[in-house]
Amino acid sequence: MKIEPELCRVEDALGILVGKWKPIILLHLLKNGTQRFSELKRNVPGVTQKMLTKQLRELEDEDIIERVVYPQVPPKVEYSITEYGRSLEPILAAMHEWGTKHTLHKMEKLNQGSL
C-alpha cells in the first residue's frame, strides 16, 4: 500500500460512516431508493426521532443524502442518496464482505477456546 500516514485521508471516509445509525440508514436508502422520514424510522429499529434526525442532518451536510420537503400538512419529507453518496457503495460493500468473514473468524476463535 502506498498511503503515507502523514497524508492519510482514511479518517474523512470513516468520519462520514461513523454514527450508530448511519450505515443502516445508507443501506436502506441504497436498497429502497427514496424514503420518507417515517419509513426510515420504521426500517431502522430502535432509533429515536432525535437520533434519526441528527444522523440524517449529518449525512445531508456532507452531500451524501438529499432532503426534500413538501409544503403540506402533515409534513412530508423525503430522503434519498445523492450521486455523490452512491460513491460510498464500494466501501460499504467491502466492509460488509470483510465483516462477514470476521464474524466467522471470531466464531472459530471461540470454538478453539472451548476445546
Add this chain to the structure above:
Amino acid sequence: MKIEPELCRVEDALGILVGKWKPIILLHLLKNGTQRFSELKRNVPGVTQKMLTKQLRELEDEDIIERVVYPQVPPKVEYSITEYGRSLEPILAAMHEWGTKHTLHKMEKLNQGSL
C-alpha cells in the same frame, strides 16, 4: 448492491477501525512493519500512552495486530500486523481514495459558496 440491511455486517469492520488513533496506527504498522511501542508513540503525534495502549489492546483483541513481549529491562514490546489484519488493507485503501476525493469535493463546495 445486494447487502440486506438486516444481515448487514458493515458495523463489524467499522467497529474495528473506529478509534481516534487506530487508522494511523495500522498505516504505520502496514508501512513500516514491526514497531516498538515507543516508535509508535513517536509516529503517532499527540497520542498519550494510555490511549496508545488502549487502541493497541483493542486491535490485538480482534487479531488485527500481534504483540510480542521480550522479557528484558527496560521492557521491549513489538507490535506488528497479522496476516489477518492485512486483509483490512483494501478497505483502508478504498477509504483513503474516497477521502481524498471528498476533500476536493468539500473545497469545491466552499468555493461555490464564496462566488
Add this chain to the structure above:
DNA sequence: TCCATTAGTATCCTTTTTGATACTATACTA
C-alpha cells in the same frame, strides 16, 4: 547514588455521543 530508559497502570476529569421523554404545528377525520 542518582538518573534515564521502557511499557505500561491508576486516577481523575472533560467532551462527545447516545438515549428517554415530552412537546409543537396544522390539517383531516370521526
Add this chain to the structure above:
DNA sequence: TAGTATAGTATCAAAAAGGATACTAATGGA
C-alpha cells in the same frame, strides 16, 4: 370537538470516548 398523523425540537440524563497527569519496576550508566 377530540383524536390522528408527520416531522420534527427541547430538555435532561446516561454512557462512552478521550485526555492530563502522576506513578511503577528493574536495570545500566555516570
